[in-house]
Amino acid sequence: SMKKVLSLILAAVCVCCGLAFAGCGGSSAKLRVINFRPEDKEFYDWFCAEFTRETGIQVVYEAVGTEGYGNLLNSRIKGRAVDVIGAQSANVLSKELSDAMLPLNDLQYHDGTNLWDNLRDSSKAQVKLGDNYLVATLNDVDILVYYKKDMVDEAGLGVTYANHAYPTTWGEFETTVYALKMKYGAQLDGIFAFGGAESWPMSMINSAVEAATVYAPDNEFYLKMALGTPGYDFGHDLYRDCFAKTQNICEFVNNNDKGVSYTRQPSNFATKNYPMMIDGSWSYRTVVAADAALKDSGKLGFFPLPANDGAAYNGFVSAKGGAGFSIVKDSQKAAEAKKFIEYHFKPEAYQKYIDFVCSAPTVKGVELTDALAASMFAFPSVVTFENRWIPGIEGVNAFREIGFSFVGAGGGTVQKAVDQMNDSYNKSAWTTAAALQDWFDMFFPGQGRG
DSSP states (O other), rough: HHHHHHHHHHHHHHHHHHHHHHHOOOOOOOGEEEOOOOGHHHHHHHHHHHHHHHHHHEEEEEOOOOOHHHHHHHHHHTTTTTSSSEGGGGGGOOHHTTTTBOOOOOOOOOTSBBBGGOOOOOHHHHTTTTTTOOOOEEEEEEEEEEEHHHHHHHHGGGGGTTSSSSSSSSHHHHHHHHHHHHHHHHGGOOOOOOOOOSSSHHHHHHHHHHHIIITTTTHHHHHHHTTTTTTTTTTTTHHHHHHHHHHOOOOOSGGGGGGOOGGGGGHHHHHOOOSSEEEEEHHHHHHHHHHHHHHHOOOEEEOOOOOOOGGGGSSHHHHEEEEEEBBBBBOOHHHHHHHHHHTTTSHHHHHHHHHTOOOEEBBBTTTOHHHHHHHHTSSEEEGGGHHHHHHHHOOOHHHHHHHHSSTOOOOOOOOHHHHHHHHHTTTOOOOHHEEEEEEEHHHOOHHHHH
16 A cells, blocks of 8 residues: 555665664764863864874764863763763872773874883873873973063063062062052952852962972972871961962952953953963963964063972972873773874874963973973973872862962961861871872972973
8 A cells, every 4th residue: 555655665764864874973883082171172173084084983072161071071981971081190090080991001102112102201100000001191281370571570570580580489479469569550450360260270379389388398298298297287387388378369369350260361361451360381372362462572471489488499380291081991992092092192193282282292302383382381390289189188179168268358267278178188098108109109200391
């Protein structure tokens, strides 16, 4: 009958459509990649097209902001709906995440050698757990002070600095802040551009202060604390100094900025009346895109936050491994996933990536072509508490809350900060002394990026 013929035709059409969608590579047929940097879209549009053209492997690439990435990451891993995940070096110290990661020891470099033989030692150290490398780390990032040279010069400050360029002691820094406030007054949108709508940007201020006040004077501070050395906790004089300096800086954050999204502030710093911003090197590209004249005129500069009264302890920037990729352990496309990661390290792709994100290369012998961006990585770097996850202690969230309480009329005090951090510390269970020593050795291979 005609009805039966029509039914058969409809069924055939449905089957053909199903085959067509499968043939086009529905999400289950493609390599599934998620990442946390939507600002890299332009690069990954190019990268995925080139990767597919050369390998024939189809990719579904998604990226969301850092605030929403954790939830996306956890749901995709639990639902077995992802093959490659964007990861940071510190992720290897999260048991939940490290248990889900496939060891990447056998990744190949473009010339057929082992990838890890071609990466900097300090970068490798941060992504190794036991005998395994778990994150293919692509770049390193710094946290430092961005400043507009013309505003500092107009306030008559440059000639007062020991190096005639930027403040190198806490006294010089304080003098700078007060002089800028006196010079520009109500014209300023704030001394420091700060996005306070999220809690985590406060960690950048904490980390920059900590590099000079805690780490530089005693780079085994946390190991001593972990091993129960008497007097080593967050009430130590070094940490009280850290909290006091953080509080002092926060007094110059504009109350109106407490509700501003972090993602807006690098552009605001460039285009509005902010003389300084304490931020990560990852914001450089956004700043110069918002106002290219800042870069072209030579008015944009950077310096390590000199938070110590002793000049010898300043000059260090807080650093950490930046972006990278891991493969989910139960992925059915591990072979394709390895190719996706390895493709990043082909010379053309890697140079394009480093120049796009303007960060320190993890590959030996590679240099940034943007001289101003490269100057952000000329300072000695240290890995601070805020940028690593010490096994057994949950301190990062408490640190952010403390910083938040210092902003504006938050009501925070140094003693409250000490009590809050020690409360978090006392509730934590540290691992064995031997394991901690190994862990600290892993994170402190030496100053800088060897």
